[in-house]
Amino acid sequence: MMNEKMSNRPFDLLNDSLGKEVLVVMKGSTQVRGKLKAFDIHMNIVLENASQIVDGQLKTNYGKIMVRGDSIVMISP
Amino acid sequence: MMNEKMSNRPFDLLNDSLGKEVLVVMKGSTQVRGKLKAFDIHMNIVLENASQIVDGQLKTNYGKIMVRGDSIVMISP
Amino acid sequence: MMNEKMSNRPFDLLNDSLGKEVLVVMKGSTQVRGKLKAFDIHMNIVLENASQIVDGQLKTNYGKIMVRGDSIVMISP
Amino acid sequence: MMNEKMSNRPFDLLNDSLGKEVLVVMKGSTQVRGKLKAFDIHMNIVLENASQIVDGQLKTNYGKIMVRGDSIVMISP
Amino acid sequence: MMNEKMSNRPFDLLNDSLGKEVLVVMKGSTQVRGKLKAFDIHMNIVLENASQIVDGQLKTNYGKIMVRGDSIVMISP
Amino acid sequence: MMNEKMSNRPFDLLNDSLGKEVLVVMKGSTQVRGKLKAFDIHMNIVLENASQIVDGQLKTNYGKIMVRGDSIVMISP
Amino acid sequence: MMNEKMSNRPFDLLNDSLGKEVLVVMKGSTQVRGKLKAFDIHMNIVLENASQIVDGQLKTNYGKIMVRGDSIVMISP
DSSP: OOOGGGGSOHHHHHHHHTTSEEEEEESSSEEEEEEEEEEOTTOOEEEEEEEEEETTEEEEEEEEEEEOGGGEEEEEO | OOOGGGGSOHHHHHHHHTTSEEEEEESSSEEEEEEEEEEOTTOOEEEEEEEEEETTEEEEEEEEEEEOGGGEEEEEO | OOOGGGGSOHHHHHHHHTTSEEEEEESSSEEEEEEEEEEOTTOOEEEEEEEEEETTEEEEEEEEEEEOGGGEEEEEO | OOOGGGGSOHHHHHHHHTTSEEEEEESSSEEEEEEEEEEOTTOOEEEEEEEEEETTEEEEEEEEEEEOGGGEEEEEO | OOOGGGGSOHHHHHHHHTTSEEEEEESSSEEEEEEEEEEOTTOOEEEEEEEEEETTEEEEEEEEEEEOGGGEEEEEO | OOOGGGGSOHHHHHHHHTTSEEEEEESSSEEEEEEEEEEOTTOOEEEEEEEEEETTEEEEEEEEEEEOGGGEEEEEO | OOOGGGGSOHHHHHHHHTTSEEEEEESSSEEEEEEEEEEOTTOOEEEEEEEEEETTEEEEEEEEEEEOGGGEEEEEO
8 A cells, every 4th residue: 555655654763763862742731851762563652861841841850751652642853 | 345436545645745745733723734754554644844833823843753643633735 | 234224334425425525524613625535444534625614614725635534523425 | 142132232223223213412412313324333324314403402404424433422213 | 361250240240131220321421221122242232211311310211222332431230 | 571570460450359349440530439240351340339439429329330441540459 | 663772662661660669640630659560561550559649649548559551641660
């Protein structure tokens, strides 16, 4: 169904971002920022040195955090 | 179940839009605009040079962004 | 499980509507009207010359638009 | 897992209602009434001569309408 | 994974309730009461001589009604 | 994927609680307390001598009640 | 689809956290803290010596609690 232009798949962006900082926009008005350590096909991810931002305010720091894929709206490297 | 008139499938529109600017209407009152770089069968997409618009106001620019398919309502080239 | 009266299946209505104008009622108070160009088994659809109506007010025109099936409540030819 | 008392399955009620008027209670405060023309295992249905009622007020008439199963709460013949 | 104590499975309660009156608590503040005529593995059910109660007030009587499983929170015989 | 430390699986807690009183926290502000009689892999459960608590107030007693797994947030023995 | 950098999978973080205290951020404004005793591939988890925090206020203590995976947003060791 997909042609060659598809060689660039969405999860490639996550793969290329491993070890780098990403911004994760979540359902509700929460964002989490941290270094991407792991992800799986459900878009479950692990961030290191993560900080959670709610309504633009830094709320919590986490050493490591696992975020459930179905709570995620967007991920930007 | 589908006849020949179906040769035109919904994902063909995304395939034809690769490399072009698209508008993505998301759940809530958020829209994202950018160049479509990748998509998969879950409608997860990657946009380049993306800008997020909330309630009609430009909110954030992103170099690259992955948007989860289940947050998407409509995509227009 | 289904008897002969089922020969008339729901997706037949979409198939018969290809190339014709349909009204799409979506979750929230949004409606989209346009010519049905494509659909798949997830009820993802493509409309051409589409106009979006929010709370009864014309909001936006789209040349072509893909609408995700799981945002759709009703489709009427 | 099911014994003989199950010979009466929920979808039998829809099958018996083909060609007859049904009331469809949907998520939100919407009801649709019309003649049941078709249904599938996802509970997607097609109604003919349908009228939509919102908060007890007749809102719209439709010649034919397809209603997505996952928007449906109850169906009564 | 399950030991003998599991011989008593949740759907056994529905099976034992066939032909008897049950109370169905639904999402939102709606309850439906009626004689259980049928159910399937999705917890779709059919009630006979059903009455719908919203916020504690009797709202509607139905001869027969099919209730979608995914709108159901609790069922009590 | 799982090592030996996983021998203790979440559903073991339900299995060990069969015949004992459990507290079930549900979506919304509802709790149900009763003796756990049955459960399945969808976390559908049956409680006996159950009482429903809404916003901290005892609301209803049920001889037996089946609770749909997808309405459940937490279960504590 | 995944390269070697993926050897670090999200569920590894849960596996490494077995027997240690974790913070579980749930849908709504609820958090639960306790010692992680078990988890499965649906992210259902069991916590021991758990305390539930709602809007920043300690609300309830539980000896043991099973939390449904689909109510979970984030887990941090």
